[in-house]
Amino acid sequence: MTVYVYGVAAWLLLVGAFGIVRSHDLVHAVVSLAIAQSGTYVLLIGVGFQRGASPPVFGSPARHPNLHVVDPVVQAMTLTDVVVSATVTALLLAIAIQIHKRRGSTDPDELTSIEQ
Amino acid sequence: MSRRIRLFLFCTAAAAVGALCLLAFFDMPSFGSTDHPYRNLAIPAAVAHATSNVVSAVNLDQRSLDTFAEESILIASVLAVATLLRRADDERFREKGGGRVIDSTVLTGWIMLPIGLVVGLDVVAHGQLTPGGGFQGGIVLGTVIHLMYVAGRYPILRRVRPLRPYEWGEAFGTGAYACIGIAGVFVSGAFLDNFLPGGSFGTLFSSGTVELLNGAIGIEVASGIIVVISRFIDQAVGIEPVRDDMQSGCTSSHTTAAGDDV
Amino acid sequence: MLVFDHGAATLAPSAIAVAILGAPVLLVLGKLVPRIVLDVVSITFAGATVGLCAVVFAASSSGRVVEWVAGWAPHKGQTVGIDLVADPVGAGIALSAACLMLLSLVYSVRYIDSVDGHYHSLMLLFLGGMVGLALSGDIFDMFGFFELMGAATYGLTGMKVEEEASLQGALNFGIVNSLGAYISLMGIGLLYARIGRLDLPGLGYELQGHRPDALVVCALCLVLTGFLVKGAVVPFHFWLADAHAVAPSPVCLLFSGAMVPLGIYSAFRIYWIVFGGTIPLGDMRRAFIVLGVLTAVVGAFMALSQRHVKRMLSYATIAHGGLFVAALGCMDAAGTAGAFLYAAGFAGVVGALFLIAGVLVDLHHTMDEHELHGRARRHPVLGALFILGALGIAALPPFGTALGSAVSEAAATGLGYVWAPALFMGVAALTGAAALRSGGRIFFGIGVDPGRAPTPTTASDCGTGEGDVPDATLDRVPWSMATPIAVLVLGALSVGALPSVRAEAARAGALFVDRAGYIRQALFHSHVHVSAFPVANWSAADLGAGLLSSAAAVALAAAAWFGRSLPESVPVMRHATGVMRELRSLHSGRVGDYVAWLFVGIAVLAGLVGLPVR
Numbered sequence: 001m002t003v004y005v006y007g008v009a010a011w012l013l014l015v016g017a018f019g020i021v022r023s024h025d026l027v028h029a030v031v032s033l034a035i036a037q038s039g040t041y042v043l044l045i046g047v048g049f050q051r052g053a054s055p056p057v058f059g060s061p062a063r064h065p066n067l068h069v070v071d072p073v074v075q076a077m078t079l080t081d082v083v084v085s086a087t088v089t090a091l092l093l094a095i096a097i098q099i100h101k102r103r104g105s106t107d108p109d110e111l112t113s114i115e116q
Numbered sequence: 117m118s119r120r121i122r123l124f125l126f127c128t129a130a131a132a133v134g135a136l137c138l139l140a141f142f143d144m145p146s147f148g149s150t151d152h153p154y155r156n157l158a159i160p161a162a163v164a165h166a167t168s169n170v171v172s173a174v175n176l177d178q179r180s181l182d183t184f185a186e187e188s189i190l191i192a193s194v195l196a197v198a199t200l201l202r203r204a205d206d207e208r209f210r211e212k213g214g215g216r217v218i219d220s221t222v223l224t225g226w227i228m229l230p231i232g233l234v235v236g237l238d239v240v241a242h243g244q245l246t247p248g249g250g251f252q253g254g255i256v257l258g259t260v261i262h263l264m265y266v267a268g269r270y271p272i273l274r275r276v277r278p279l280r281p282y283e284w285g286e287a288f289g290t291g292a293y294a295c296i297g298i299a300g301v302f303v304s305g306a307f308l309d310n311f312l313p314g315g316s317f318g319t320l321f322s323s324g325t326v327e328l329l330n331g332a333i334g335i336e337v338a339s340g341i342i343v344v345i346s347r348f349i350d351q352a353v354g355i356e357p358v359r360d361d362m363q364s365g366c367t368s369s370h371t372t373a374a375g376d377d378v
Numbered sequence: 379m380l381v382f383d384h385g386a387a388t389l390a391p392s393a394i395a396v397a398i399l400g401a402p403v404l405l406v407l408g409k410l411v412p413r414i415v416l417d418v419v420s421i422t423f424a425g426a427t428v429g430l431c432a433v434v435f436a437a438s439s440s441g442r443v444v445e446w447v448a449g450w451a452p453h454k455g456q457t458v459g460i461d462l463v464a465d466p467v468g469a470g471i472a473l474s475a476a477c478l479m480l481l482s483l484v485y486s487v488r489y490i491d492s493v494d495g496h497y498h499s500l501m502l503l504f505l506g507g508m509v510g511l512a513l514s515g516d517i518f519d520m521f522g523f524f525e526l527m528g529a530a531t532y533g534l535t536g537m538k539v540e541e542e543a544s545l546q547g548a549l550n551f552g553i554v555n556s557l558g559a560y561i562s563l564m565g566i567g568l569l570y571a572r573i574g575r576l577d578l579p580g581l582g583y584e585l586q587g588h589r590p591d592a593l594v595v596c597a598l599c600l601v602l603t604g605f606l607v608k609g610a611v612v613p614f615h616f617w618l619a620d621a622h623a624v625a626p627s628p629v630c631l632l633f634s635g636a637m638v639p640l641g642i643y644s645a646f647r648i649y650w651i652v653f654g655g656t657i658p659l660g661d662m663r664r665a666f667i668v669l670g671v672l673t674a675v676v677g678a679f680m681a682l683s684q685r686h687v688k689r690m691l692s693y694a695t696i697a698h699g700g701l702f703v704a705a706l707g708c709m710d711a712a713g714t715a716g717a718f719l720y721a722a723g724f725a726g727v728v729g730a731l732f733l734i735a736g737v738l739v740d741l742h743h744t745m746d747e748h749e750l751h752g753r754a755r756r757h758p759v760l761g762a763l764f765i766l767g768a769l770g771i772a773a774l775p776p777f778g779t780a781l782g783s784a785v786s787e788a789a790a791t792g793l794g795y796v797w798a799p800a801l802f803m804g805v806a807a808l809t810g811a812a813a814l815r816s817g818g819r820i821f822f823g824i825g826v827d828p829g830r831a832p833t834p835t836t837a838s839d840c841g842t843g844e845g846d847v848p849d850a851t852l853d854r855v856p857w858s859m860a861t862p863i864a865v866l867v868l869g870a871l872s873v874g875a876l877p878s879v880r881a882e883a884a885r886a887g888a889l890f891v892d893r894a895g896y897i898r899q900a901l902f903h904s905h906v907h908v909s910a911f912p913v914a915n916w917s918a919a920d921l922g923a924g925l926l927s928s929a930a931a932v933a934l935a936a937a938a939w940f941g942r943s944l945p946e947s948v949p950v951m952r953h954a955t956g957v958m959r960e961l962r963s964l965h966s967g968r969v970g971d972y973v974a975w976l977f978v979g980i981a982v983l984a985g986l987v988g989l990p991v992r
Contacts, residue, residue, distance in 0.1 A: 002147040003138070010137040013564060014130050017977065020553060021126045021970045022119070029969065033553055033560075040563045047571040048155075051148035056155070056170040057247055058163070060318060065163045069170070071155045072162075074570070076174040077518060080186040081563075083251045083337060087193035088529055088556060090344050094200040095536055095549045097351055102542040108969050109119070111546045117966060122974050129977035136984050140596035144571050153574035157458045161450075178458040181391060181447045185510060185522035188398050189529050192503045195405070196533025199496045204540055280409070287402030294399040298392060306449040307391035 005046045012039030026096040026106040034089050041078050048074035166314035167323035168245045175249070176329045180308040184293060187333055191290050194340040198283075201347040209354050217268030225267025232260030240334035244323040250330040254337025262345055270353060277346060282339040289336025296325055296332070386437035387445040390462045390513050393430035393472065396423060398506035401499040408495030417487045420498040424483050427505060428476040434513070435469040439882060442889065443469070444515075444900050452580075455901045461577055463515035463900055466886035467718055471643055472512035474722060475636040478729060479505045481862035482628035485733055488856045489740070490626055497537065504530035504632065511640055515900060517566055517601070517652070518576045520644060521559065524604065527637065528555050535625040547624035550969045554617040557973060558607030561980070565600030568593060569652070578651045579900035582893060586655035595988040598653050603980050605648065608641030610696050611703055612673040613975040613982070616965055619680075622692035623745075627736025630688060631866075634695040634732065635725030642699060642721075646706050646714075647890075654893045657987065659709050663793075665986035666707030671801060673700025676961070678808040683958055685747045687735045687816050691728055694771060694809040698724050701805055705786035708793055715887030716786030719873060719880075723778020726870025727770030731813060733863045734764050737855055738820065747816045752823025760855060761821025763863055768817050770870050772810020772931035773924045775916065778873025779806070780924035781880065784916075787923065803927040810931030815938045825939025877915075 016036025023029040048071030056072035058065060100106050117125075145151060162173030175183045203209055236256035243249030264273035300309035308325075315322035400423030404416060437443050443464040446452065450459025464472070483501060492498055507526035514520045532555075536548030570576060572593055573584045588594065603614070610618040618638070622630050649662060677697025684690035698720070705717035737760065739745060742753055754761060770777040783802045790798030818824040873879055888908050889895070895906040964971070 002144055003141045005147050006141040006144060007138065009564070010134060010141070013560070014134055017130065017557065017973055018126065020557070020973045022123060023970060026549070029553065033556060036557060037560045037563075040560050040567060043564055043567040044570075046147060047567055048152065049148050050150055050152065055247065056159070057245075058168045058170070058318075065159050067156055067159060069155070069159070071152045072158055072170040072174050073154045073179075073576075074567075075171045076179065077182075079171070079249075079251055080175060080183055083255060084186050084189045084193070084525065086255075087190050087197070087340065087344060088525070088532075088552075090348070091193045091196045091200070091529065091532055092549065092552050092556075094197045094347070095532075095545050095552065097348075098200060098536075098539050099542065099545045099549065102540075102545065108549075111542075111967065117964060117968075117971050117974075119970075122971055126974035126977055129974065129981040132981040132984065133977055136592070136596050136599065136981075136988065139592035140568060143591050143593035144568070151574070153456075154458070154570075154576070157456060161458050174458075177448070178450055179460055179518075181394075181460045181462075182516075182519050182522050184395070184398070185507075185519065185526055188401075188503055188506060189522070189526045191401060191405075192500060192526060192529040192533065195401070195496050195499050195503075196529060196536075199493050199500070199533050200536055200539055202493060202539070206540075283408075284406055287405040289402075291399060291402040294395045294402075297395055298399075300448070301388055301392055304449065305388055306447070307388065307395065307445075308448040310448065 006043060009039045009043035009046065012036065012042060024107050024109070026099060026108055027093065029108055030089060030092045030096060033092070034085065037085055041082065044074040044078050047071070163317070165310055165324055165326070166317045167326055168318050169243065169247060169249070171247070172244050172249050172326055172330065173323070176326045177310050177323070180297070180329065183329075183333070184297065184308070187290060187293060187336055190337065190340050191286055194286060194343050197344050197347055201351050203355055206358050207355050208358050209350070210356055222267045225263040229260060229263050232256060232263065236260060236338070240330060242320070243330040243334075244326045245318065245320070250333025251337055254334045255341060257334070257338035258341025258345070261342060262349075265349060270349070277342060279343060279346060282342045285339030286336050286343065289332045289334075289339065292332040293329055293336070296328055300325075386433050387443050389430045390434050390443060390445045390464050391447050393427055393434060393476075394506050394510045394513070396430060397427045397476075397502055397509055399423070400502035401506075404495040404499045404502065408499075413492060416492060416495045416498055417483065420502060421480065421483050423502055424476065424480040424505065427509065428473070428480055431469065431473040431476045431509065434464050435466070435473045438464045438466050438469040439885070441905060442896065442899055452901050455580070455583065457577060457580065457901075460519050461515040461579070461900055462513045463578070463896065464513050465889045465896070466882065467643065467714075467890045468512045468647070470718070470722075470886065471636070471640060472509045474725060475508040475512065475632070475640070476505060478632055478635045478725065481729075481865060482631050485628045485736070485859050485862045486626075487858045489628060489736060489859060493537065497534070500530045500533050501629075504534065508636055508640060511644060515579065516577045517569070517581065517648065520648075521563055521566060521604075524562075524608065524644070525559055528552070528559060531621075531629070531633070531637070534629045535621050537626065538624070541624065544624040546967065547620040550967065550972060551617045551621040553969050554972050554976065555607055557976065558604040558614065562601050562604030565597045565603070568597040568600065572597070577900075578648070579897040581652045582655060583897050583901060585652060588656045590656045590658070590991050592988075594653070594656055595984065595991060598649070598657060598987060599980055599984045601648060602645050602983065603976070605641045605645040606669075606979070606983075607976065608637065609645060609703070610638050610641070610673075610699050611669050612676050612696070612700070613979045615673065615677075615696050616972040616975060618696060619689050619692045619965060620967060622695070623686060623689045627688070627732050627739070630691075630732040631729040634691065635729045638695055638699050639702065639721045639725065642702050642706065650891060650893055651896055657991065661987055661990045663707055663709045664990070665983065666709075667704050667795070668986060669983070670700045670702075670704030670707050673697070673703060674801060674805045675700070678805045679958060680961065680965070681809050681812045683962060684812065687738065687745045687747055687750075687820075688732065690747075690812050690816060691731055691735065694812065695728060697805050697809050698728075701783075701786070701802060704798070704801070705789065708786075708789045709891070710789060710793070711884070711887040711891050712789035712792070713786055713887075714890045715883040716782050716784075716789055718782070718886060719778055719785060719883045720782025723770065723780075723782055723870045723873045726866045726873065727767040727777065727779065730763060730767045730863045730866040730870075731771075733859065733866070734760055734767070737859055747819055750820040751827050752819070754821045755823055757821065757855065760860075760863075761817065763867055764817040764821055765814065766867055768810055768813035769928055769931070770867070771806065771813050772928040773803070773806040774928040775921050775924040776871060776874040778870050778879075780920070781874040781916070783927075784920035784923060785883075799923060803923055803930070806927040807930035807934060810928065811934035811938070814931055814935035818935060818939060
């Protein structure tokens, strides 16, 4: 089970990268990048999971709070990262839009304005 | 490099990397185990500062510098989008007429708008108590206002969403976070110290600076998302080239000050 | 006042905050005030950051400055907070990044159209990211500031949206760097799963003496990937030339002078503190030296083959980055000191050359060395500075590059790598020759005119189509652009000439590799004294080596100016040209190729580190 969960994470990363490598469209490439990143989220959340544990939110104060909750730290890392990566993806898509306007095509292999 | 060679190179390398990861996964602690040392330290620390939502405590109290970096990334990306999608010299802004939207969509939009706004504000305000917080609530607020666009009321949206106040909102959110941090330096000698009184656990006014930082982030994220989405919509709906040919030629092209927003 | 009670440690996070605070201020002011106010405000914020970083640097020279942010100090070695640890190297890089930013902003006053203050805001956010990365002692925090640098720089690179080349460069830059960052995050996740901590000293403490199993090796390779991408180490380097070619020149100054060294610094910091107690030093040394040599050689030969001035400088940056990796890869205090001296000197000279290139764009609207042949004869002072900078790249004493090269070579030969002086001098000579060749052609019209292309008034021949359309057209060079150039060259000279710099570098090197001291000071507040290696004055051998590489550079440049093309005369050269053609074609500008090479790089790194370990 352990290998399966983390294997899914690694698979997402590799498949996303594969998408960028064989991409014929810039939007497709940027979305593949987002897929690669979602692999990291699966890994992080998977690392923090505990069987039978409850969410890390407490209803009432307790002198010895219940430690039988899932790991809040990875959740904190993931949630900020999700929001932030949405804007970085927006940034890359903005570049793709402008390229399409200037070039008329979004095929990354046809972009030849930078070449040796 | 031809595509075939590129694919071959990538697949070979990715297989090697995948194999390495697989070997590593066999050494990982088992999925769902009980061994989480950071959690065992984070929870008492959160409770000591009267914050019920431990995730918010980790984000805004214990690892507040990380969140500061993340919100800076957000404002950087929004600024970059605003820069990249600005109206260039050879373009102009002209509003095109809206398409046809069916009545049920319009009705749903009008109903969902106030509900969404309230939900978003609630998620932001109660970030220290229940799952949620500035990031999540900010996204809700930022996107729900665009129901106006979905409901085919783009002109209303443009009037309701002049961009400058939202850019200021974004600036205010980031600036407030930084200033609260610097205030911590002057009050207790540590940047981003949680120097406000904790209040009683589980009530609205608890957790010290966590709720203030939550609010700042909520304002920033909501404003930032509105700016980003509106720039994209403007590109799709409003901006068109002035001339037929889009080559700007060799003329030294000063881009306009982006005063195209209303 | 409480601030001064806690001393300079409190100022470390404040330096980051002040830089980032400038961005919202400028955003609000953007449309309200005239351009000059935006320049003054941004320069003020940069200056304040310089001041705060200087205080932290001064405090670090007597040891490390440790600050646990928000007061979450460790208790018996356990903590929930984030630490900033400023040792002389980290504080020095932060200070130099801030100073370079200040010079960039001064240069930008006349150079660039600010797009409502967005340019200035993005620059300050870039600065905040750099200072944060340099000072951070927490691995997820480093990732956060790394991403901040990324987001700001993608926007800065693609600013000229009318130029398709700018957009393509920004896209390649953005996709490759982001992918590298996400791969690092996977490695961070693996480390967190094993150790349950995110702070560098804590990770190092828990991993001490640990057997390096597959998980540790995999985590090392993945985590280092992102930072090696940023450091433009071969084969992660393809994006740098594209980004450099199209980004505005003041931004290129920061790329070469601060961002690339920061990537390399972070990679080594993470290895030393986190993995230094588990992955054997010898294996890591071999891995880094292989990568460093490969990077240096590829970069040097690619630099020679470029006609585009900024692209040539970017390959020179890659080549010298390889030298820094090789020097740091000696894994001792002497190599570390040499590497950072070299990087400090190199930042000055390559930065000056980038700024001069920017002036050329404004004056002549092109970056092509052949098109510019003899056209800048009206600016002899600028030409002299360019030649001086080129000689600095060729490691002419007393430039900091020469001193750094000498110390690094001594460290490497001391470990038995007798070919090291040949490598260092060879790369300096080759890259210096490329720069000299350009400078001589452009500013003095030396050598055979390779046949000028028609001046760019026809639409089909606009510049080189690589983002070279300037924002302003100048007749003469304004002081706001000339002063930073002169300051950079002087700075590079002073790194080598001032004796105190040498002693400081020796201490800094010793502290950087002192793993146990770092962990003990950060987690347990105990100080351990570290003795620096003895620092010698300029020896005759050092001077000789520097003069030799400079002379070789001049000779190679002269061959390029006056000689006929070599391939026809020597058969071996035919093969060499063929190899060069293949190498150049690999740098295709296609992001799919770059990502494929990125994974090849991870596999190579895994092989270099993992196979000896098992």
